[in-house]
Amino acid sequence: MQFGIIGSGSWGTALAKILTGNKVRLSWCVRNEDTVQYLLRRHHNPVYLSSVDFDTSLLELTADPRVTFQNSDHILVVVPSAYLAQLFKGIPKEDLKNKKIISAVKGILPTENLLLNDYLNSEYDFSLADYYTIMGPCHAEEVASEKLSYLTFSGIDERETEEIARHFKTDYINVVLNQDLYGVQYAAVLKNIYALGAGIAHGLDYGDNFLSVFIANCADEMAAFLRKVGIRNIEVGVHDDIDPIHHRKSPNYAASVYLGDLLVTCYSLYSRNRTFGTMIGKGYSVKTTQLEMNMVAEGYFASQCIYEINRQIRADTPILDSIHEILWKNLPAQEGFRQIEESLV
Numbered sequence: 455m456q457f458g459i460i461g462s463g464s465w466g467t468a469l470a471k472i473l474t475g476n477k478v479r480l481s482w483c484v485r486n487e488d489t490v491q492y493l494l495r496r497h498h499n500p501v502y503l504s505s506v507d508f509d510t511s512l513l514e515l516t517a518d519p520r521v522t523f524q525n526s527d528h529i530l531v532v533v534p535s536a537y538l539a540q541l542f543k544g545i546p547k548e549d550l551k552n553k554k555i556i557s558a559v560k561g562i563l564p565t566e567n568l569l570l571n572d573y574l575n576s577e578y579d580f581s582l583a584d585y586y587t588i589m590g591p592c593h594a595e596e597v598a599s600e601k602l603s604y605l606t607f608s609g610i611d612e613r614e615t616e617e618i619a620r621h622f623k624t625d626y627i628n629v630v631l632n633q634d635l636y637g638v639q640y641a642a643v644l645k646n647i648y649a650l651g652a653g654i655a656h657g658l659d660y661g662d663n664f665l666s667v668f669i670a671n672c673a674d675e676m677a678a679f680l681r682k683v684g685i686r687n688i689e690v691g692v693h694d695d696i697d698p699i700h701h702r703k704s705p706n707y708a709a710s711v712y713l714g715d716l717l718v719t720c721y722s723l724y725s726r727n728r729t730f731g732t733m734i735g736k737g738y739s740v741k742t743t744q745l746e747m748n749m750v751a752e753g754y755f756a757s758q759c760i761y762e763i764n765r766q767i768r769a770d771t772p773i774l775d776s777i778h779e780i781l782w783k784n785l786p787a788q789e790g791f792r793q794i795e796e797s798l799v
Contacts, residue, residue, distance in 0.1 A: 487517045
C-alpha cells in the first residue's frame with residue numbers, strides 16, 4: 455500500500471507520525487511550500503505538534519494535493535469539512551480511479567449537508583466499497599506523547615479494513631474494526647456539537663454535577679438521532695456473537711467510537727470544540743471566537759448541517775436545537791441553557 459495524507463493540521467500530523475513511526479513511506483500534502491521547506495529543514499511541523507520529529511527520508515512532501523492523489527493508492531483525507539469541496543474541485547475524476555479514500559473528517563460538508571462519502575458518490579461516482587473511515591476517540595496531542603489510544607477503522611470490506619488498520623497498530627495505538635460507515639461518521643459529527651455545548655456550560659460556570667447529567671442526556675439524544683438515520687448497532691449491553699478470530703464483542707453504542715468519543719470530546723481540555731464553546735459561554739461572539747482559535751471547531755458548522763438534516767428525519771433533539779439557536783440565531787447562551795435544563799432527565 456502507498457499511503458498519502460492530505461492535511462497538515464494537528465490530526466494530519468498525528469497520523470503522519472503513526473505511519474512513519476511504522477516505517478511506512480508517505481506522500482504528505484501540507485499547507486504550503488513554506489511548510490514543505492520547514493519540514494525538510496527542521497523535521498517537524500512548524501505549527502502543529504512541533505514536538506514530533508519526522509524521518510523525512512520516508513516523506514514525499516508537497517503542497518499540491520494532486521501529487522499526493524497521483525502517487526498514492528490509499529489517501530487519508532484530514533481536512534476540515536468546510537474546505538472539502540474546495541479541495542476536491544481541484545482533483546479531476548480520473549485521479550480518484552482505483553483509489554481508496556480513508557476519511558479522518560469529523561464533519562459534514564456545510565453547503566451540501568453531505569457526509570464526504572455521499573459527496574464523492576454524487577460528484578465523482580465514487581463507490582462506498584472504496585471508502586473507509588478512521589475515527590477516535592484519539593486526541594492528536596496524546597498521540598504525540600505516545601499515550602495509549604484507540605482508533606476505529608470502518609469499511610464495507612472487513613479484510614481490506616483490517617489490512618489498512620494494520621499499518622497504524624503500534625505500542626501506543628490499538629485498532630478496532632467496524633463496518634458501520636454511516637454510524638461512526640454521524641456519531642463523530644454529533645459528539646462535536648455536544649462537546650461545544652459542554653464548553654458553553656463550562657463557560658457559564660455550571661459544575662461537574664450538571665455536566666454529567668448534560669452529557670448523559672446528550673448520549674441518549676445522539677442514540678435517538680442515529681436510530682432515525684437507520685443505525686441499528688446501538689443497543690447498550692447487546693452484542694452479536696464474539697468474533698472467533700479476535701475474540702472481541704461486536705461493537706454497540708457503548709463502544710469507543712460512539713459513546714467513548716462523545717465522552718472524551720466533552721470532557722477533555724484538548725477538545726477544540728469544548729474550547730470554542732467555553733469562549734461562547736464566557737460571552738465571546740462566534741466571530742471573535744473563530745478569530746481567536748488557530749484550529750477549526752467542526753461542531754460550529756455541524757450544528758447548522760444537523761439542524762437542516764433533522765428537518766427531514768425529525769428526531770427529538772432539544773439539546774442540539776438549543777445549541778443551534780445559541781450559535782446561529784443569537785440566542786443568549788444563558789437562556790439557551792435554561793431551555794436545556796428543562797429538557798434533561
